[in-house]
Amino acid sequence: MxxxxxxxxxxxxxxxxxxxxxxxxxxxxxxxxxxxxxxxxxxxxxxxxxxxxxxxxxxxxxxxxxxxxxxxxxxxxxxxxxxxxxxxxxxxxxxxxxxxxxxxxxxxxxxxxxxxxxKLNDKDVFIRKMALSLLQKKLQIKGKHEELIFRSPFDIKKMR
Known part of the structure; x- marks a missing residue:
């Protein structure tokens, strides 16, 4: 690891x-x-x-x-x-x-x-914390990309 x-x-x-x-x-x-x-x-x-x-x-x-x-x-x-x-x-x-x-x-x-x-650290707790940290980073990155990908809702015109 x-x-x-x-x-x-x-x-x-x-x-x-x-x-x-x-x-x-x-x-x-x-x-x-x-x-x-x-x-x-x-x-x-x-x-x-x-x-x-x-x-x-x-x-x-x-x-x-x-x-x-x-x-x-x-x-x-x-x-x-x-x-x-x-x-x-x-x-x-x-x-x-x-x-x-x-x-x-x-x-x-x-x-x-x-x-x-x-022996000095609980492996299960360590893995859970690591998984949570990775999830938080993924959501931060996803949020940054979504800001770049999606236009402002005021710019979106209704399509029919």
């Missing part, structure tokens, strides 16, 4: 991959050095305890929803030594002349824990 811009409670993944066994991998897309640096400043507050924590502190100690975490970056944007050892690195090169984009897996992510995504 591949999800883009997936929101869950106080957390958002640019790309979330979940395989058949429930192994999950978050891929964070960074297109600038400042965006990359700011990712390490992200903090979250636990809604139950009020505890504040930094995102990458939670990932590195295994107290995170996903089994693995990677950065997807333009080739050469960030020195690999600046990226924590538990994070995977995927770089891409985009040729602006041909519009070809090539991806290179530089470093595999480390598994930060062994729990299945479905």
């Amino acid at each position: 591949v999800l883009t811009n997936h929101f869950q409670a106080d957390w958002e993944a640019d790309i979330l991959l979940i395989d058949a066994e429930g192994y999950s991998h978050e891929i964070e897309i960074k297109l600038s050095k400042s965006d990359f640096k700011n990712d390490f400043k992200k903090s979250y507050t636990n809604s139950n305890t009020g505890e504040k924590f930094l995102k990458h502190d939670k990932i590195s100690c295994g107290d995170y929803i996903c089994n693995a975490f990677s950065f997807l970056l333009p080739m050469g944007m960030v020195d690999h030594d600046l990226i924590p050892a538990h994070c995977g690195i995927i770089e891409f090169y985009h040729n602006v002349d041909t519009w070809d984009t090539e991806f290179y897996r530089i470093r595999e992510p480390k598994r930060v824990h062994e729990d299945s995504y479905w």
Whole structure:
């Protein structure tokens, strides 16, 4: 399963991959050095305890929803030594002349824990929420197209 811009409670993944066994991998897309640096400043507050924590502190100690975490970056944007050892690195090169984009897996992510995504989340609720979200998006798109397709009712003449 591949999800883009997936929101869950106080957390958002640019790309979330979940395989058949429930192994999950978050891929964070960074297109600038400042965006990359700011990712390490992200903090979250636990809604139950009020505890504040930094995102990458939670990932590195295994107290995170996903089994693995990677950065997807333009080739050469960030020195690999600046990226924590538990994070995977995927770089891409985009040729602006041909519009070809090539991806290179530089470093595999480390598994930060062994729990299945479905052990930490109710699969049925997850699928229902995903289906509802897709339905809402479909209706939004349909509504936008209908605005473009149908003329104003004042322009429609009675045909006999």
